[in-house]
Amino acid sequence: MLTIYINDLELEVEEGSTILEASEKIGIKIPTICFHDRLTPPGLCRQCVVEVEGARVLMPSCITKVREGMKIKTDSERVVRARRTILEMLSSSTDLSESPDLLEQMKIYKAEDGRFENSSKRNFKVKDDNPFYMRDYSKCILCERCVQVCSADIQFSYALTTAGRGYNNRITTFFDRKLPETSCVFCGNCVAVCPTGALIASNEFNVKALGEK
Ligand code: SF4
Ligand code: FES
Numbered sequence: 001m002l003t004i005y006i007n008d009l010e011l012e013v014e015e016g017s018t019i020l021e022a023s024e025k026i027g028i029k030i031p032t033i034c035f036h037d038r039l040t041p042p043g044l045c046r047q048c049v050v051e052v053e054g055a056r057v058l059m060p061s062c063i064t065k066v067r068e069g070m071k072i073k074t075d076s077e078r079v080v081r082a083r084r085t086i087l088e089m090l091s092s093s094t095d096l097s098e099s100p101d102l103l104e105q106m107k108i109y110k111a112e113d114g115r116f117e118n119s120s121k122r123n124f125k126v127k128d129d130n131p132f133y134m135r136d137y138s139k140c141i142l143c144e145r146c147v148q149v150c151s152a153d154i155q156f157s158y159a160l161t162t163a164g165r166g167y168n169n170r171i172t173t174f175f176d177r178k179l180p181e182t183s184c185v186f187c188g189n190c191v192a193v194c195p196t197g198a199l200i201a202s203n204e205f206n207v208k209a210l211g212e213k
Contacts, residue, residue: 002067004022004069004070004071005070005072006019006023006026006074007075009026017065018062018065018066019061019064020035020061022066023072023074028074030050030061031108033141033143035048036145039149039154042143043060047083048060048062049061050074051073052072061074080109083109088112088116091114094122094138094140094141094196095121098197098200099139099195123138126205130180130202131202133202134205135199136205137171137198139197141195142171147160147162150189154189155189157185160184163176
């Protein structure tokens, strides 16, 4: 066991725990986006950052392991500002209208939608190439959960992948093939882990579309 301090509270945690796990143990909630408790944490979004005494940069709590004597602040002004900026960057490039968790975080961190006025939301045509689910990548935050679940974390199908860089970074299939032409077995795991409504069962999509008419 190791002794650490979170927001000045002393606690004993098992060696090998992450800061996120240690915080949960004493009921301190740290917001996450890309983290999913059944998947290997990709450490992509940085929404879970915390301040660690002596560290130059903020540390992602979902992948940072505790060390003896570590002093951690989970809600300092610097941490709050970083989380707010991440949310503002996400909302300036992505349609978050179907992401209840992110909308809630925007409220909590007083993040301004449209703060980066020179950027525009990415706009992709909805991909409707199979009877089971739709892919609306205008709502995709690139958390890569779908890619992970489709590959070595769960399904071993390897139908989904990432492509492009920067603003062009996107989720796609190999060679951008339609899903029925890939190794996809339509297990639905990617839809289950998608936090934003970018992947949605076709019948649910159609019901929503009817409701909007
Ligand atoms: S489609 Fe969904 S699960 Fe996949 S990267 Fe985008 S937001 Fe994440
Ligand atoms: S939740 Fe930790 S980096 Fe995304």
